Amino acid sequence: MSNTPWDPQNICEMAIASQENRTCCGRTAKGTSCQNRIKLSVIQKGHQKLVSLGGRPLDLATLELSLRDIVKSFLCVRWHQSQQYNEVAHRWYQTVVHHETQLSRAGHPSIPPSILVQLSEVDPTD
Numbered sequence: 001m002s003n004t005p006w007d008p009q010n011i012c013e014m015a016i017a018s019q020e021n022r023t024c025c026g027r028t029a030k031g032t033s034c035q036n037r038i039k040l041s042v043i044q045k046g047h048q049k050l051v052s053l054g055g056r057p058l059d060l061a062t063l064e065l066s067l068r069d070i071v072k073s074f075l076c077v078r079w080h081q082s083q084q085y086n087e088v089a090h091r092w093y094q095t096v097v098h099h100e101t102q103l104s105r106a107g108h109p110s111i112p113p114s115i116l117v118q119l120s121e122v123d124p125t126d
Helices: 040-055 060-074 085-105 113-120
Strands: none
Touching (some): 040 060, 060 085
């Protein structure tokens, strides 16, 4: 667990909606980006949740659950909010774990090495 603020949007390279680009971050059955629009108020709440998450200590035990809640703000209600939120949240979670592993190897861990060893033993396809 890190006490250092972190930027989940930057670390996860989240291609998420902004005030200018309010489209869903989900993927169609053909693998293309969804073009459905999301309400600005929903996007703003999602961004507030991301800022709040980044201001808290990084805790991998609760991170994926937090990301599942947040990702719904960036997926369209029509198709992707109910179908892809677990997949997207898990992908973001795996990206954070990878990022933290790289920091640890570079000598700048923000998560204790014992936690990273446990994570390295987890099958990334789960």
